[in-house]
Amino acid sequence: MTELLNLGSGVELAGDVFGGLMDGILEQAAAEPWLGALVGLLLVHAVVRRIPGLLHGRSRRDPQRCFLRADKRLILRRAGHRCEHHSWLGGRCGATEDLQADHVHPHSRGGSTSVANGQALCPRHNTRKAARVLWDWELRRLERRRAAYFPAGAPTAVVRHADRPAPIGPPYLG
Template sequence: MDTDPAPPAVDWQSIVATTFDVVQPLLPVLGGVVLLALVLTCPVPGRGPARRQGRDPWRGFKYEPRRIVLTLADHRCEGSLLLGLGRCRRPATDVDHIYPWSKNGPTIVSNGAALCRDCNRTKSNKTPPWWLVLSLERRRRSYYPAGTSVRVSAAMTDSDRAARTNAAERRRTR
């Protein structure tokens, strides 16, 4: 009667030791890659919406804020080309939040960007990494009027709050 010989016992200890010997030299490289990925995808510190800040009741850019954002961008898309080095050449049809409204980004001029339909869809509700925000600010220096702030910020100022209050009062008195 033929019987198959028993399979040899697996030496797990030597497999783990061999695997560790192969992986150990790669750990600094993997750590560096993870750190680089975190640094490249993090938002600009202190520029995004405050954690305690609730969602802005004004969802979309309408009326004066929309007109201001489009005018500052010369009615041209502010979307980036080639990792933020260039600017989209299409006309702007939308005004969207740089720091997304769905992530508590307020509907204010300093948080608005004029975009074409394609750039707006591509952006979706992604929070931009720090390098993309800084490249937008750099590009804005070339087409914003002198003396106008190019700073991207999701922090509401006193004048932004006053505009909300004035608009609410106008609606109540109608």
């Protein structure tokens, strides 16, 4: 019982500390306009990042979590065995080792485990991307970049929720 009471007061204390911290931040933010702007921007950023998930996320998951070995091979091969991550400043990532087949639209948000929803990522960029749902314009940008390095005839489009895996056996497979 005393343990329970202790736990209760611990939670209360944590609440007080957190509340105090928030009060402190808000007070500071009111006193320093730039800090207020920064806090505002961070809040907006956090909200905006979640919008694609709300727009495109699905609770129903593909029962198949991992890519088939043949699908993974195809995903890496069409990417030229190079990470497909692209940054504004650095351009395309140069990593070619330990590439992973990643769900462009996260599996946890209803993305299908299919070649059409796959991309090659290095472990670092796969970890960094985590379960972020991309905007449609980001997918279109990826598709435009892919046109430059995918083999001729390989479809560049990302399909978030394919009902069944894309058929295997297009001409660029061999």
